[in-house]
Amino acid sequence: MILKVENVSIRYITGDFKEIGLKEYFVRKMKREYKVNEFWAVDGISFSLDKGDMLGIVGTNGAGKSTLLKAISGIMVPTKGVVERQGTIAALLELASGFDGDLTVKENAYLRGAMLGYTRSYMDETYDKIIDFAELKEFESRPFKQLSSGMKSRLAFSIASLVEPDILILDEVLSVGDGAFRKKSEQKMKEIIDGGATTILVSHSIEQVRDLCNKVLWMHRGKQIAFGETEEICDRYTDYLEGRLKL
Numbered sequence: 001m002i003l004k005v006e007n008v009s010i011r012y013i014t015g016d017f018k019e020i021g022l023k024e025y026f027v028r029k030m031k032r033e034y035k036v037n038e039f040w041a042v043d044g045i046s047f048s049l050d051k052g053d054m055l056g057i058v059g060t061n062g063a064g065k066s067t068l069l070k071a072i073s074g075i076m077v078p079t080k081g082v083v084e085r086q087g088t089i090a091a092l093l094e095l096a097s098g099f100d101g102d103l104t105v106k107e108n109a110y111l112r113g114a115m116l117g118y119t120r121s122y123m124d125e126t127y128d129k130i131i132d133f134a135e136l137k138e139f140e141s142r143p144f145k146q147l148s149s150g151m152k153s154r155l156a157f158s159i160a161s162l163v164e165p166d167i168l169i170l171d172e173v174l175s176v177g178d179g180a181f182r183k184k185s186e187q188k189m190k191e192i193i194d195g196g197a198t199t200i201l202v203s204h205s206i207e208q209v210r211d212l213c214n215k216v217l218w219m220h221r222g223k224q225i226a227f228g229e230t231e232e233i234c235d236r237y238t239d240y241l242e243g244r245l246k247l
Contacts, residue, residue, distance in 0.1 A: 001086075002198045003049040003072070003167060008081035010042040010067055041067040043222040045081075049215070051166075054189070054199040056209035056230065058237050059219035065202045068219070069093055069169055072200065087166025090116050092156055101145030105136055105155065108144045112159045126162060133188070134158040135181070154181055161188050168192060171202045186212060210234050220247055 014037045042064040049055055057065050070076040072083055073091035098115050099108045109130055113123040131137055134154040139147065147155075160168060170189075189212055192199060203209055209216060209230065216233040218225040225247065226233050239245035 001048050002051050002053075003086070004082075004084040005048070005068075005072065006046050006082045006084075008042060008045045008068070008071055008078045008083060009040060010064075010071060010076060011079040012039045012041055013037070014039065040222050042071065042078075045217075045219070045224045047215075047217055047224075047227045049198050049200075051198055052193060052196050053215055054193050054201065054213045056213035056216045057200065057202045057219065058204075058206070058209060058216060058234070059225075060241075062221065063219040064222040065219055066093065066171055069171055069200065069202065073169055085167060088117065089167040089169065090160045090165035091169040091171075092160045093169065093171045099144050099152065099156075101143065103144055104141050105144055105147065106131070106140040109140075109155065109159060112156065116159070116165075130155075130158045130162050133162060133184075150181070157185055161185075161192060164192075164195070164197070166197060168197055168199045170200070172204070206234050206238055 045064075045068055047055075057068070059065050067076070069091065070093060071078050072085075073089060073093065074083075074085075075091070075093070098112050100111065103111065106127070109127060110120070110123050113126075114120075118126075131140055134151075134157070136147075136151060136155060139151065144152070157170075160170070186208070189199065189201075193212075201209070201213060213230050215228065216230050216237075217227045218233050218237050226236065236245060240247065
């Protein structure tokens with residue numbers, strides 16, 4: 001087992017502190033008139049993955065998918081529950097994060113590699129493969145901010161997929177870029193799976209999940225609806241989307 005998620009829950013607390021200011025906050029606290037609201041973005045999620053598994057996470061907007069990925073990748077600490085990981089992890093959660101618009105494409109590749117924990121010598125060895133896969137060789141000296149959103153996503157995906165992590169997390173990454181690059185990305189994902197990496201993919205494309213994943217987690221409003229074999233859960237989720245199944 002390379003990843004274990006056990007009863008993970010994440011709570012957000014919201015209040016009106018920013019609107020009322022510090023003085024009014026203390027006055028209301030003393031009068032017991034200050035109220036906060038609790039929102040459980042993720043509520044009681046449990047599953048485990050072995051080496052080579054590819055998990056697809058499905059659910060409508062607001063299901064808590066991206067929040068769960070942040071807990072799995074270590075960006076957030078769960079309010080409850082435990083996440084146990086083995087090996088190196090690379091997460092593509094927000095494609096624009098971790099890049100500096102004023103630096104060149106090449107400089108940003110090294111920057112993102114450093115953020116993922118890779119040494120300068122390793123990036124020296126890997127850079128040409130990264131830039132070639134992203135199809136950005138002629139743009140490597142351009143400022144990053146001049147790239148289109150599709151180009152930026154290609155670079156981010158290339159860095160994350162070519163540095164060979166033990167666990168790779170992708171949040172809607174394969175849905176961006178043109179059709180040819182999406183096809184190449186999917187082929188790369190299959191190579192990563194065949195190489196033994198464990199991958200987690202959030203995607204709104206059920207066909208993509210069916211094609212790439214051997215396990216599926218279905219989330220709805222923060223809760224776990226189902227976890228298991230791909231075809232069965234994708235069929236149930238499709239029935240839900242098309243109104244044939246009620247939750």
